[in-house]
Amino acid sequence: MRLGHHSTHTRDAALGQLSRMNRWLVAGSVLLTAVFTDVAAHAFPGKSAHASARGRSTSSSTSQGGSSSTTPTPLKPPSQPPSGEASSEAPPGVAAPRSGESQASPAPSQESSGSSGESSGAPAEAPAQESHAAPEAPSASESHQSHESSPQAAEPAQEASPPVVSGGS
Amino acid sequence: MGSSVIDRSRSATISWRALGTSVVLRVTDGSAAGVARTAVERELAAIDRACSRFRPDSELMRLNARAGRPTRVGPVLLEALELALRAARLTDGDVDPTVGRALELIGYDRDWHQLEPAPPIASPLPAPRTAARIEARMHEGWRTVRLDRETATVTLRRGVRVDLGATAKAWAADRGAAAAARAGDCGSLVAVGGDVATAGPPPAAGWPIRVTDDHRDDGDGDGLAQVVVIFSGGLATSSTTVRRWKHAGRAHHHIIDPRSGLSARAEWRTVSVACADCADANIASTAAIIRGRAAIGWLTELGLPARLVAENGHTTELAGWPEP
Numbered sequence: 001m002r003l004g005h006h007s008t009h010t011r012d013a014a015l016g017q018l019s020r021m022n023r024w025l026v027a028g029s030v031l032l033t034a035v036f037t038d039v040a041a042h043a044f045p046g047k048s049a050h051a052s053a054r055g056r057s058t059s060s061s062t063s064q065g066g067s068s069s070t071t072p073t074p075l076k077p078p079s080q081p082p083s084g085e086a087s088s089e090a091p092p093g094v095a096a097p098r099s100g101e102s103q104a105s106p107a108p109s110q111e112s113s114g115s116s117g118e119s120s121g122a123p124a125e126a127p128a129q130e131s132h133a134a135p136e137a138p139s140a141s142e143s144h145q146s147h148e149s150s151p152q153a154a155e156p157a158q159e160a161s162p163p164v165v166s167g168g169s
Numbered sequence: 170m171g172s173s174v175i176d177r178s179r180s181a182t183i184s185w186r187a188l189g190t191s192v193v194l195r196v197t198d199g200s201a202a203g204v205a206r207t208a209v210e211r212e213l214a215a216i217d218r219a220c221s222r223f224r225p226d227s228e229l230m231r232l233n234a235r236a237g238r239p240t241r242v243g244p245v246l247l248e249a250l251e252l253a254l255r256a257a258r259l260t261d262g263d264v265d266p267t268v269g270r271a272l273e274l275i276g277y278d279r280d281w282h283q284l285e286p287a288p289p290i291a292s293p294l295p296a297p298r299t300a301a302r303i304e305a306r307m308h309e310g311w312r313t314v315r316l317d318r319e320t321a322t323v324t325l326r327r328g329v330r331v332d333l334g335a336t337a338k339a340w341a342a343d344r345g346a347a348a349a350a351r352a353g354d355c356g357s358l359v360a361v362g363g364d365v366a367t368a369g370p371p372p373a374a375g376w377p378i379r380v381t382d383d384h385r386d387d388g389d390g391d392g393l394a395q396v397v398v399i400f401s402g403g404l405a406t407s408s409t410t411v412r413r414w415k416h417a418g419r420a421h422h423h424i425i426d427p428r429s430g431l432s433a434r435a436e437w438r439t440v441s442v443a444c445a446d447c448a449d450a451n452i453a454s455t456a457a458i459i460r461g462r463a464a465i466g467w468l469t470e471l472g473l474p475a476r477l478v479a480e481n482g483h484t485t486e487l488a489g490w491p492e493p
Contacts, residue, residue, distance in 0.1 A: 072255040075453055076445035081474040081489030082397035161180060163379040163396050164193050166406045166441060167363040
């Protein structure tokens, strides 16, 4: 009997200890989960599916990527869209080209037809009277300089400058 | 003397190399060409010192090397970073300056002229390599860049590498054109690697620009080139047909989709956009390459004149871009 009573006490004590350990383990797990969640949230910040591309305003001077201190200026269209070469018109405030200037520029269809025999990057429609390499370039020997007749001062046939190329780089 | 052949009535065009690419300066007053060029060179040199990913002494190299620690930066790099983060915000992360590590992982870890070239065609890109993709994503994230304007301090998360290739050239063109116009008191156009900016009064007939796949292309760009005229602002072109290289037996190009960490799978081979300045135009053209067909609605909604050239050569003109 005494041995059985002792055994029961021992068992109850052990069960109580196990129960306390379980409670600590559960509490520790919850705490660790919270800590890891916080760390992960800072390390791998997500974004809303509907996140605005315009950012948000705050009063701080510090910006962290998207949560910027100021609303970014949106992409601004040009004051005037590009025009086809043959139909280019000067915007208000710019001297309108004389009638001959448009004629000096070939139609767009001529542009894409290729230009065999080009040299120095000037396309076939470049004015024949354009003068190249007039003065020396200011510095680096690899550079080259050309002068073209000004639209204000020359005959229409001399006025168009060869196009500058915009392409991938 | 050189001045004896300079005529104020004539415009002038000068070209040279800087920032690892070609630079073209055109001014409406030939007599101002010298001072205008000096002004542009000064701007480009400052940007190169601050923003180069390949110059050992650049501020950007130092910033990348100190990732994980706050780093003070100069005004040029600070402004360049602000522009790059603005680009990321405006495109919801499509144009992300923290793709530097992704570029390194696909082999773009030195000046691209030193890389093994890949054919200049828009061939299908390789399937993403899982390891590279995961590693790139782990290290990317423009939202993690901390920038304090007041103390001029920037903190990158450890492992992040910033690359300003998507915005710096166009920004350099804007700054160069403005500097040239101020110095020469005339109209100016500056093209840096095919990104075109203008400033000051334009010529009466405007600035003629040939848009094509490759800024080095003197011809008709396989019949896909088009000449347009602008009077102000900027025009930028992004293309997947140039700056291509081989790495580990695979072809890559330089426009990175931050979501995969790999070269964008391009629906468009080339996109040209006109904006109020060249930096904006380049942000839009780069994002359009990454967005694919969704770019049509996006550009239209923003009212940005654009020309998108599909893989098969079919062109789409938006928001007032002239028909060929």
